[in-house]
Amino acid sequence: MSDGRCIPAERLEAFTRDCLAAVGLPADDAATVAGLMSEADLNGSDGHGIFRLPQYVKRIQSGGINVTPSIGALRETAATALIDGDNAMGHLVMRRAANVAIEKARNCGVAWIGARNSNHAGPAALYAKMPLAHDMIGLYVAVGNANHLPPWGGIDMLLSTNPIAVAIPGRKHPPIVLDMATTVAAYGKVKTAAQRGETMPEGWMIDRLGRPLTDPKRADEGFLLPIGGPKGYGLALIFGLLAGTLNGAAFGKDVIDFNADSVTPTNTGQLIVAISIAAFADVEAFKSGVDAAIDAMHGSATLPGVDAVRVPGEHSHAIRAERQAGGIPVHPSLRAALVGLGGALGVALPA
Amino acid sequence: MSDGRCIPAERLEAFTRDCLAAVGLPADDAATVAGLMSEADLNGSDGHGIFRLPQYVKRIQSGGINVTPSIGALRETAATALIDGDNAMGHLVMRRAANVAIEKARNCGVAWIGARNSNHAGPAALYAKMPLAHDMIGLYVAVGNANHLPPWGGIDMLLSTNPIAVAIPGRKHPPIVLDMATTVAAYGKVKTAAQRGETMPEGWMIDRLGRPLTDPKRADEGFLLPIGGPKGYGLALIFGLLAGTLNGAAFGKDVIDFNADSVTPTNTGQLIVAISIAAFADVEAFKSGVDAAIDAMHGSATLPGVDAVRVPGEHSHAIRAERQAGGIPVHPSLRAALVGLGGALGVALPA
Numbered sequence: 147m148s149d150g151r152c153i154p155a156e157r158l159e160a161f162t163r164d165c166l167a168a169v170g171l172p173a174d175d176a177a178t179v180a181g182l183m184s185e186a187d188l189n190g191s192d193g194h195g196i197f198r199l200p201q202y203v204k205r206i207q208s209g210g211i212n213v214t215p216s217i218g219a220l221r222e223t224a225a226t227a228l229i230d231g232d233n234a235m236g237h238l239v240m241r242r243a244a245n246v247a248i249e250k251a252r253n254c255g256v257a258w259i260g261a262r263n264s265n266h267a268g269p270a271a272l273y274a275k276m277p278l279a280h281d282m283i284g285l286y287v288a289v290g291n292a293n294h295l296p297p298w299g300g301i302d303m304l305l306s307t308n309p310i311a312v313a314i315p316g317r318k319h320p321p322i323v324l325d326m327a328t329t330v331a332a333y334g335k336v337k338t339a340a341q342r343g344e345t346m347p348e349g350w351m352i353d354r355l356g357r358p359l360t361d362p363k364r365a366d367e368g369f370l371l372p373i374g375g376p377k378g379y380g381l382a383l384i385f386g387l388l389a390g391t392l393n394g395a396a397f398g399k400d401v402i403d404f405n406a407d408s409v410t411p412t413n414t415g416q417l418i419v420a421i422s423i424a425a426f427a428d429v430e431a432f433k434s435g436v437d438a439a440i441d442a443m444h445g446s447a448t449l450p451g452v453d454a455v456r457v458p459g460e461h462s463h464a465i466r467a468e469r470q471a472g473g474i475p476v477h478p479s480l481r482a483a484l485v486g487l488g489g490a491l492g493v494a495l496p497a
Numbered sequence: 498m499s500d501g502r503c504i505p506a507e508r509l510e511a512f513t514r515d516c517l518a519a520v521g522l523p524a525d526d527a528a529t530v531a532g533l534m535s536e537a538d539l540n541g542s543d544g545h546g547i548f549r550l551p552q553y554v555k556r557i558q559s560g561g562i563n564v565t566p567s568i569g570a571l572r573e574t575a576a577t578a579l580i581d582g583d584n585a586m587g588h589l590v591m592r593r594a595a596n597v598a599i600e601k602a603r604n605c606g607v608a609w610i611g612a613r614n615s616n617h618a619g620p621a622a623l624y625a626k627m628p629l630a631h632d633m634i635g636l637y638v639a640v641g642n643a644n645h646l647p648p649w650g651g652i653d654m655l656l657s658t659n660p661i662a663v664a665i666p667g668r669k670h671p672p673i674v675l676d677m678a679t680t681v682a683a684y685g686k687v688k689t690a691a692q693r694g695e696t697m698p699e700g701w702m703i704d705r706l707g708r709p710l711t712d713p714k715r716a717d718e719g720f721l722l723p724i725g726g727p728k729g730y731g732l733a734l735i736f737g738l739l740a741g742t743l744n745g746a747a748f749g750k751d752v753i754d755f756n757a758d759s760v761t762p763t764n765t766g767q768l769i770v771a772i773s774i775a776a777f778a779d780v781e782a783f784k785s786g787v788d789a790a791i792d793a794m795h796g797s798a799t800l801p802g803v804d805a806v807r808v809p810g811e812h813s814h815a816i817r818a819e820r821q822a823g824g825i826p827v828h829p830s831l832r833a834a835l836v837g838l839g840g841a842l843g844v845a846l847p848a
Binding site: 221223224225226228253254255256257258260283296297298299300301302304312314322324326330354355356373374376377378380381383384386387388391392393394397398399421422423425426427432435436438439442443445446447448449450452454455456457458 | 572574575576577579604605606607608609611634647648649650651652653655663665673675677681705706707724725727728729731732734735737738739742743744745748749750772773774776777778783786787789790793794796797798799800801803805806807808809
């Protein structure tokens with residue numbers, strides 16, 4: 147991964163920051179968003195970091211993002227808040243929501259913060275992990291920004307991949323971080339495969355007659371499949387109602403395809419829950435219990451052909467170590483897009 | 498379903514109540530548990546109602562359940578509590594936990610209540626639905642009472658089916674109620690299939706060499722498959738840590754198989770979250786939004802061969818109407834077990 151195609155994370159982050167500032171994001175906000183996007187790349191969320199920069203820039207230039215938003219609470223109780231994102235970059239809205247969740251959970255043991263008028267915020271794990279530093283468990287749910295999933299048995303694409311992420315700290319082990327779409331594959335993976343000219347495995351998508359669809363360039367002729375059939379559909383529906391409808395954010399027919407439309411506000415809905423470990427357990431004892439669970443999973447005998455059992459987040463953690471040392475791999479097609487973007491904005495892509 | 502095999506719900510409930518009282522449950526508690534078990538049967542949760550009575554009675558008679566428990570909070574904050582169930586029937590612990598959740602969510606907007614030293618409590622949906630009457634959304638997670646799921650790629654059965662249920666109210670429509678195991682099939686379905694002499698579809702279980710296992714009587718030679726492969730494994734792990742480890746309840750290697758062992762306390766862990774709709778939205782507007790989402794799903798065009806799109810809970814709701822009118826179907830093998838149980842306890846099975 148550390149061949150000539152890689153760019154050091156901090157240089158890529160600076161490029162992102164300068165591009166976002168060039169299209170009007172205030173310096174602090176540009177730095178915050180660039181930092182979170184760099185985190186996404188370091189963690190191996192290839193569909194959610196620098197990959198999204200051209201799209202974000204286009205949306206900002208098209209007036210589809212408010213670069214001088216007033217983010218604030220519309221409703222508030224002791225342990226909840228409804229945040230209005232004022233059509234800001236989603237990263238800024240959810241960082242704010244996470245901070246509010248942490249503050250309220252400190253007082254109440256748990257806090258549930260919803261957001262409306264937000265936007266795509268990158269990988270769910272980023273926000274689920276924010277409470278960890280405060281000895282809290284984090285949980286994040288979002289309404290996806292394009293509908294690629296029909297209800298089970300249906301063919302009208304009324305649902306998005308509506309992801310969930312949960313982060314739980316260990317003591318000696320890195321945290322367990324589950325970050326999953328409710329579909330077999332996230333649509334970001336389809337986009338990445340298309341850009342790289344790869345074929346998708348069967349089971350990711352089917353066409354409108356139910357036949358497997360494996361060419362990611364034909365993705366608009368079919369739809370994603372939910373995990374566990376009706377169960378994944380149920381999760382996508384429930385998560386959409388909780389992160390979307392409950393917050394007065396878009397869900398179902400009201401979700402615009404932000405890949406095709408860079409102007410209309412997405413009214414993205416997200417939610418974050420922070421759970422104070424101390425409200426339920428001795429913090430260090432709990433973390434040791436998580437370690438024990440991780441050790442038990444690692445110790446499992448394996449099926450023929452499987453080298454080792456892993457826990458969620460472990461692969462990402464390994465990628466992070468590799469990329470901090472060797473930089474972020476940038477596929478040639480993405481590199482070309484970034485060079486073009488930088489040229490137009492007067493920002494040079496670093497080597 | 499209303500043929501000779503059916504017994505009216507209220508008669509079956511009285512039989513259950515009298516059997517539980519005969520083995521020492523106080524009258525009020527016997528009535529509460531019987532009522533919740535009857536609800537399970539009415540809602541079509543065939544693996545979680547009267548089907549479980551012989552097992553519950555055996556556990557009570559074996560001293561594996563405390564029939565005179567002191568259920569109470571070990572830790573408490575404004576929006577959280579950790580309930581010690583004192584090895585009571587799980588139904589009693591979770592009804593208490595739900596009431597505490599509703600009370601705290603009324604004040605704080607949201608509440609998260611964990612339980613330890615609880616027991617099998619029937620279907621998850623029962624408890625997720627309890628906040629609905631208070632204009633709240635309910636969410637319930639439990640550690641299952643036997644490990645039938647290995648970590649992804651492994652063969653050591655370190656995990657249970659760890660279910661989740663979420664209930665969201667509609668206005669004109671019945672609530673959406675998702676109640677799902679994190680495995681393709683719940684183990685209760687395997688037990689029901691075994692009792693009925695049925696074959697399981699491929700995809701429910703595999704053996705230790707990875708081959709499909711379809712004979713439910715051979716269930717102990719293999720294990721359940723998680724939904725979405727590593728994703729379902731991740732959910733089962735996370736739910737186990739949240740409902741088990743965080744509450745000081747059993748998880749992983751500490752989970753006993755309550756089908757094989759009726760004596761050792763299970764130390765079952767569960768959690769319930771109540772979310773006050775008013776903390777985020779106008780209640781009636783939200784319910785209308787849920788209706789609109791249901792209508793949109795129902796309105797979807799369908800794949801070839803599919804008659805209609807449904808939402809989670811809809812099938813259960815239809816079964817309930819049927820069973821309230823026509824009674825609860827009791828399979829001959831279950832009927833024989835109940836006649837034997839009643840005979841031993843001096844309680845006649847009604848017609």
